[in-house]
Amino acid sequence: xxxxxxxxxxxxxxxxxxxxxIPYALxxxxxxxxxxxxxxxxxxxxxxxxxxxxxxxMILVLGSGVIGVFSVIFLFYTNSFLMRxxxxxxxxxxxxxxxxxxxxxxxxxxxxxxxxxxxxxGIGSGILFSKLGELLMIRILKGETNFSFHIxxxxxxxTLLLFGSIFLILLLNSLRQIHLSNPIELLKSExxxxxxxxxxxxxxxxxxxxxxxGYYLAVAIDDPATALFLFFGAAILVIIATYFLFIAGxxxxxxxxxxxxxxxYKTNHFISVSSMMYRMxxxxxxxxxxxxxxxxxxxxxxxxxxxxxGTEASLRTRYPxxxxxxxxxxxxxxxxxxxxxxxxxxxxxxxxxSNVLNYQYVSMPGFQNGxxxxxxxxxxxxxxxxxxxxxxxxxxxxxxxxxxxxxxxELNSDEVLLYCTKSDYKMExxxxxxxxxxxxxxxxxxxxxxGTDAMQITSSIFLFVDDLQVIEExxxxxxxxxxxxxxxxxxxxxxxxxxxxxxKNRIEEEIIHFQTEVEGFPKITVEGIALERSSFYxxxxxxxxxxxxxxxxxxxGAVLIMYYKQITEGYEDQERFxxxxxxxxxxxxxxxxxxxxxxxVFFLPLLVSGVHICFAFPLIQKMLVxxxxxxxxxxxxxxxxxxxxxxxxxxxVYIITSRSYFRIVSEKNSFSI
Numbered sequence: 076x077x078x079x080x081x082x083x084x085x086x087x088x089x090x091x092x093x094x095x096x097i098p099y100a101l102x103x104x105x106x107x108x109x110x111x112x113x114x115x116x117x118x119x120x121x122x123x124x125x126x127x128x129x130x131x132x133m134i135l136v137l138g139s140g141v142i143g144v145f146s147v148i149f150l151f152y153t154n155s156f157l158m159r160x161x162x163x164x165x166x167x168x169x170x171x172x173x174x175x176x177x178x179x180x181x182x183x184x185x186x187x188x189x190x191x192x193x194x195x196x197g198i199g200s201g202i203l204f205s206k207l208g209e210l211l212m213i214r215i216l217k218g219e220t221n222f223s224f225h226i227x228x229x230x231x232x233x234t235l236l237l238f239g240s241i242f243l244i245l246l247l248n249s250l251r252q253i254h255l256s257n258p259i260e261l262l263k264s265e266x267x268x269x270x271x272x273x274x275x276x277x278x279x280x281x282x283x284x285x286x287x288x289g290y291y292l293a294v295a296i297d298d299p300a301t302a303l304f305l306f307f308g309a310a311i312l313v314i315i316a317t318y319f320l321f322i323a324g325x326x327x328x329x330x331x332x333x334x335x336x337x338x339x340y341k342t343n344h345f346i347s348v349s350s351m352m353y354r355m356x357x358x359x360x361x362x363x364x365x366x367x368x369x370x371x372x373x374x375x376x377x378x379x380x381x382x383x384x385g386t387e388a389s390l391r392t393r394y395p396x397x398x399x400x401x402x403x404x405x406x407x408x409x410x411x412x413x414x415x416x417x418x419x420x421x422x423x424x425x426x427x428x429s430n431v432l433n434y435q436y437v438s439m440p441g442f443q444n445g446x447x448x449x450x451x452x453x454x455x456x457x458x459x460x461x462x463x464x465x466x467x468x469x470x471x472x473x474x475x476x477x478x479x480x481x482x483x484x485e486l487n488s489d490e491v492l493l494y495c496t497k498s499d500y501k502m503e504x505x506x507x508x509x510x511x512x513x514x515x516x517x518x519x520x521x522x523x524x525x526g527t528d529a530m531q532i533t534s535s536i537f538l539f540v541d542d543l544q545v546i547e548e549x550x551x552x553x554x555x556x557x558x559x560x561x562x563x564x565x566x567x568x569x570x571x572x573x574x575x576x577x578x579k580n581r582i583e584e585e586i587i588h589f590q591t592e593v594e595g596f597p598k599i600t601v602e603g604i605a606l607e608r609s610s611f612y613x614x615x616x617x618x619x620x621x622x623x624x625x626x627x628x629x630x631x632g633a634v635l636i637m638y639y640k641q642i643t644e645g646y647e648d649q650e651r652f653x654x655x656x657x658x659x660x661x662x663x664x665x666x667x668x669x670x671x672x673x674x675x676v677f678f679l680p681l682l683v684s685g686v687h688i689c690f691a692f693p694l695i696q697k698m699l700v701x702x703x704x705x706x707x708x709x710x711x712x713x714x715x716x717x718x719x720x721x722x723x724x725x726x727x728v729y730i731i732t733s734r735s736y737f738r739i740v741s742e743k744n745s746f747s748i
Contacts, residue, residue, distance in 0.1 A: 081177070085184035094642060094735065095157055100192055102153065102635055106146045107197025107238055108204070109624060113139045114230035115205045121223070122212050131212065134617035142628055143237050147244070149632045152364075154245045156639040158252055165253060178253050186246040190239070198234060202226055215383075215616035282319030289313040293694040306694060313687060317366055322359035361640050366680035368633040370687045372626045373721060377688075377714040378695055379622030382615045382702055384713070389703040390611045393526045394604040396432060396565030398579055404597035405435055405560045412589070413599065414564065420581045424574055428566035432523060434475040437547060439558035441468045446502035446512070448536070450556045463498075467535045468507070469527075470546060476539040479523050486541040490516040497700065498534035505538070508556065510549045513540075525563055572605035579603035615702075634728050637677070641732040645739030677733070681725050685718060 089096045116122055117135040165178050206224055289312035292305050382389070402413050414433075421428055441448040443464045450468075473486055484492060491513040493500060506512035522537055540546060550558050568575055583601050590596045696710055704710070 081180045082184045082188075085181045085188060088181070089185060089188065092157075095639070096189075098635055098638055099153055099157060100189055102631060103150065103189060103193040103238075104197040104200065105631060106142070106150070106628070107193045107234060108201040109628060110139060110142055110146070110237065111198055111201030111230050111234045112205050112208045113142065113621075113624060114233050115201065115227045116208055116212055118227055118229055119209055119212075121209060129613075131215075131613045131617035131620075134614070134621055138621040138624065139233075141625060145628060145632070146238070147241055149635075150241055151245060151248070153635055153639060154249070156643060158249055159643065175254055179250050182246065182249050182253065186242055186249070190242040193238065193242075194235065197238075198231055201230075201234070212616075212620065215612065215620060276323075278319045278323030282316045282323065284316075285312045286316035286320065289316060290690040293690050296694065296697065306698060309691075309694065313691075314367055317683065317687075318360065318363040321363035321366070361636055362680050365633050365636055365640075366683045366687075368629045368636070369680055369684040369721065369725070370691075372629045372633070373684060373688050373714070373717055374691060374695065375622045375629070376626045376721075377710070377717040378699060379615075379619040380717070381699065381706075381710045381713045382704060383619035385704050385706050385709050386611055386615045388706055388709075389615070390604060390608060392524070392703040392705060393611075394602060394607060395524050395526050396430065397567045397575055397604050398582070399526070399563070399565040399602045400582060401600045401602075402562040402564070402597060403559055403599065405562060406597075409597055410435075410562045413562070416585050416589075417564065417566075417582060420578060420585065421568075423581070424570070424578055426568050426570055426574070426578065428568065430567040432479075432525060432565045433563065434471065434479060434523070435543075435560075435562050436469050436471040436475070437543065437550070437558055437560055438470075438527075439468050439550075439556065441466045441507070443536075446504045447506045448508070450508040450550075450558075451553060452555045452557065454555075463534075465533045467533055469535060469537045470543060471522075471537060471539050472543040473539050473541050476519075476522070480519075480521075484517075484539075486516060486539075488541055490514050490541070492517050492519050492539035494519045494522045494537040494539070496535045496537075500536065505536075507538075507546075508553065510546060513538075525565060527563075572608065575603055575605040579606065630724070634732075637728055638732045638735070641736040642739065645736040677729050678725075681722060688714065688718065 113135050117132050117139060119132075123129055123132055165181075205227075289309045292309040292312070296305060400413060400417060402410055404410065418428075439450055441450050443449075443466050448466060448468060473484060473492070476482070476492065477484055486492065489512075491505065493505065493515045495518065500515075500518065502515070504512045504514055519539070527535075547558075547560075550556050568578065570578075579601055586599045586601065590599075692710075692714065696707065699710065
């Protein structure tokens with residue numbers, strides 16, 4: 076054959092089907108660009124040198140993996156739409172004398188053209204916008220901007236390797252389909268509809284059961300730690316249920332509507348119901364995919380945006396005081412020495428502390444079994460431990476509680492006051508290993524916030540006792556109980572972050588001096604909010620940045636599925652509506668039928684994703700508590716705003732894509748829509 080024929084046929088075929096190929100090519104270019112930018116930022120030296128930059132880059136490495144996996148699945152899925160549209164053309168070529176190898180060469184050239192455009196324009200755009208991504212990251216991390224520009228050859232290599240492999244897989248799959256098809260099957264590929272599926276009640280019932288199970292897990296769990304572990308399980312149940320209900324449940328629903336003769340035997344209902352049921356097996360999978368992608372966008376954007384906008388509040392929840400010195404001892408000599416040293420260093424810098432929080436307590440991990448808290452590590456090893464029953468125990472003298480909370484509570488030796496976080500304590504008595512039992516005289520509503528509980532993913536129990544020394548003596552009798560004494564000393568300063576960091580560093584230097592000079596000097600930890608601020612902004616900013624990128628990727632995926640769905644259904648419905656017009660159906664009735672079908676099918680995923688978000692909200696809220704975010708109003712506001720903005724975007728996509736559907740349907744018919 077004439078040299079250059081195959082590339083000409085490939086290019087001509089793509090141009091004739093530009094409605095399908097242009098969105099596909101733009102998506103490939105966008106995916107390549109997005110992956111390059113994330114990979115570039117993951118290796119960027121400027122970002123890595125900013126405080127918190129290393130944490131941000133670890134998150135981005137995870138995000139590049141997620142985008143890589145999604146690219147494989149999504150491009151494979153969308154490529155199937157292209158092949159379905161081109162099979163008739165390939166069947167004609169086959170009948171005219173082209174062999175399977177000739178058709179394969181056309182596919183190879185098409186793949187090379189798409190891959191070439193994707194690599195050149197995608198990597199080129201990635202390089203062009205990589206500096207913008209770097210500046211955005213520096214702003215999130217509150218670092219200093221520089222105007223150097225460079226290209227990451229390692230990122231280019233990773234991008235070429237990943238997407239080169241993806242395009243190779245897509246090509247092999249396309250060649251497989253051509254090889255296994257005969258000319259008649261290729262010619263008839265667009266005309267072969269799906270048989271009206273039977274109402275699969277088993278899958279429909281399973282979908283309802285799985286959905287109810289997933290919703291129950293999301294709503295019923297009270298413990299944030301359990302919520303974290305069960306989130307993915309609940310998500311998988313809801314995803315499976317969504318596919319079952321859209322594929323099988325929708326058919327069952329259409330069958331039910333068919334049996335309602337007063338509803339079904341109306342012109343617009345008859346056409347729309349029968350049409351949806353006829354192709355619902357394939358439509359159901361597409362609609363379920365749109366629904367899941369929409370839900371993922373809403374969950375990711377609302378949660379990460381809430382974390383980032385609430386970073387300062389979360390930081391203060393974890394670090395209620397500017398500087399905290401925790402002395403792991405209750406000996407008066409050690410405690411007074413530390414307090415004196417702290418005051419002297421404050422004077423060196425001309426600072427005076429404020430909002431001081433100082434109290435003593437004993438802490439230990441435990442395992443709740445009814446009204447008993449098991450502390451012995453050997454006993455715990457022999458028990459079947461559920462993570463939701465793990466507790467962090469804090470024992471505080473009643474005198475400290477009364478001083479801090481300005482109360483005058485009194486206790487007998489067999490009584491305690493109790494305060495529980497992240498879960499409820501419903502027993503009337505409590506016993507620590509072999510110590511006690513005590514009667515819970517009262518469950519108090521609150522206690523001072525020192526940030527210690529905020530960093531725990533497990534529930535905490537605060538016990539306020541009449542005599543802490545007696546309990547300590549009993550704890551010492553069991554060598555397998557790992558308890559720790561604490562003298563907590565936290566305070567605020569009126570200086571800026573630089574001076575706060577210097578004061579914190581000076582305190583640490585003096586602690587090292589004490590521990591070197593005095594044998595047996597206790598362990599002491601020092602925390603400063605000024606130094607931790609960069610880590611918090613790096614973590615939450617990184618999650619938000621990644622959330623936005625993943626949100627864009629998932630939105631693109633949903634939009635492309637919507638578009639291809641409208642295009643393919645438009646070509647399938649073209650002939651059907653022409654026949655309906657010939658048998659007497661008016662243009663107005665056809666228009667009403669089309670509008671009814673398109674609106675019902677198109678907006679169902681948005682409605683269901685909204686229901687998913689409502690039931691997932693309690694689970695998301697509990698998970699964010701583990702990130703020290705407790706502002707419920709902020710989460711509600713951002714979630715509602717994200718849904719409304721996404722809904723507006725969804726309507727815009729509907730208007731754009733539905734025009735393509737209407738234009739195709741009316742193309743060979745005498746009516747216009």
